[in-house]
Amino acid sequence: MAKKVFGIDFGTNVIKVYKKGDGIILSERTAVSAVGKEKRAIAIGEKSYEMYEKAPPSIYISLPISRGVISHLDDMVSLWNYMGRLISGKRKMNNCQFYIAVPADITEVEKQAYSKIITKSETKPGKVCLIDKPLADAYGLGLDVEASRGIMTVNLGADTTEISVLSLGGIVVSKLLPYGGNDFDRIIQTFLRKKNNFVIGLKTAEQIKKQLVSVEPGEAEITVAGRDVLRGLPGEMRVTSKEIHPLIRDIFHTLAVEVRSMLEHTPPEISSEIRERGVYLTGGTSRIAGLDRFFANWVNVRVNTTDNAVKTVASGVGYLAEHPKLAARYAVPLEKG
Ligand SMILES: Nc1ncnc2c1ncn2[C@@H]1O[C@H](COP(=O)(O)OP(=O)(O)OP(=O)(O)O)[C@@H](O)[C@H]1O
Ligand SMILES: [Mg+2]
Known part of the structure; x- marks a missing residue:
């Protein structure tokens, strides 16, 4: 068998x-x-x-x-x-x-x-x-890993962001940063507790992130359920994209600076092909709206995303x-x- x-x-x-x-x-x-x-x-x-x-x-x-x-x-x-x-x-x-x-x-x-x-x-x-x-990750993107002179992947996961350069079937360099989408959830949870004495679970924080977090602050708002600490009662709270955005944007900058720095330190014979084909964003957190344009502007490189990012x-x-x-x-x- x-x-x-x-x-x-x-x-x-x-x-x-x-x-x-x-x-x-x-x-x-x-x-x-x-x-x-x-x-x-x-x-x-x-x-x-x-x-x-x-x-x-x-x-x-x-x-x-x-x-x-x-x-x-x-x-x-x-x-x-x-x-x-x-x-x-x-x-x-x-x-x-x-x-x-x-x-x-x-x-x-x-x-x-x-x-x-x-x-x-x-x-x-x-x-x-x-x-x-x-x-x-590169094979999952369907790339010709063995023949490519330069591939750069940025896997934005839940707890980590892994930035890697591959060439001719080998890893030239890879850096695992301790930031990911779950940090956004924790930041949102802490913010609501400190500012409004309103406690939400991490699942609700993740839902807020998926609906409100984007690279540019938008007009979106949602109402979520939680617990009012002062009254000790369940309640609801309106949360806006505008108030969440300033809490998160520094992480986007940090990540973009890391990507730019890795590309700058990559030998030109490899980086030229990376620039030609563009950087690949993968991982669930790459689905945050506008992240591709943000990286493209900051790093001055084309950025590719995929619908299959999580897989x-x-x-x-x-x-x-x-x-x-x-x-x-x-x-x-x-x-x-
Ligand atoms: N549409 C979306 N918008 C924003 N974030 C999303 C979206 N879909 C999934 N995520 C986030 O992506 C993360 C999960 O992604 P992924 O499955 O790639 O992580 P992981 O592989 O479990 O973690 P790691 O690679 O860090 O070990 C979670 O933080 C989740 O909230
Ligand atoms: Mg992962």
């Missing part, structure tokens, strides 16, 4: 699983809820995240990846065990092959932890292969999972044992 082959993007916010032959089969929030001393998982994904900030103390909730690094490996293993059962039902996931995208700019030990999610789990893998995320890494690592000889060229060496 053909072995099952998977490509996985363990994102800080969302885990995306690609299965050979089927494409992306699962997209679940990176959260696990557990109970008891032995921390038995009772929910994962969106269902678990729903409980975050609301669950009674008897339920332990973990968001086991932080800023692109696994901060709670045991919780991550228990999340994967639960997910594995969702994918394979009663059958054990033995002897499957796993290709996992990992940030390029983290330590070797931090990279190896991603392989341990699988090797320490119930799954008895036939093979685990780690692939640097910028390479997966490029998973699609790319999936493509490599389907082409094992190609993937072998990029495999991050695995620790023995």
Whole structure:
């Protein structure tokens, strides 16, 4: 029987699983809820995240990846065990092959932890292969990675922004910055609490971000539900794009300056092709309105976006999972044992 082959993007916010032959089969929030001393998982994904900030103390909730690094490996293993059962039902996931995208700019030990999610789990893998995320991202964009002299990707995720330059199938440089879309959510949440004594959950803050945050302040407004701290009662609050914009704009500037600086430090034989084809924005946060024009102005370069921004890494690592000889060229060496 053909072995099952998977490509996985363990994102800080969302885990995306690609299965050979089927494409992306699962997209679940990176959260696990557990109970008891032995921390038995009772929910994962969106269902678990729903409980975050609301669950009674008897339920332990973990968001086991932080800023692109696994901060709670045991919780991550228990999340994967639960997910594995969702994918394979009663059958054990033995002897499957796993290709996992990992940030390029983290330590070797931090990279190896991603392989341990699988090797320490119930799954008895036939093979685990780690692939640097910028390479997966470029394949997910459908680019000719081996033949291109210069590709620049900016993956704007939930907790991180990874800016990378690739040339002829290798990573020239990659920088993982500790900023992402979730910072916007936290800033919005803190602002409403401090200014209006109004408490909202992170889910509501994310909803505000998706509807109101753009690079230019707009006229949009929304009403959200929360709790008035002074009265101790549930209530509603009107939030405007104009008041949110000044809180966020410095992060856009910081990111644009980083992109510009990396491009300026790239050797001309590589940067000339990057300028010709334009920089690629990927990751969920690249969907913020106007971000492409903002980067284009600041960096003075053409900018490409994709409707598939959230899934490029998973699609790319999936493509490599389907082409094992190609993937072998990029495999991050695995620790023995
Ligand atoms: N339409 C949208 N507008 C603004 N932000 C969005 C939109 N859609 C998704 N996001 C944000 O994108 C982020 C998730 O993106 P993505 O799935 O690329 O992150 P991740 O891979 O989980 O995180 P990381 O790469 O940092 O580990 C979240 O912060 C989410 O709120
Ligand atoms: Mg990501």
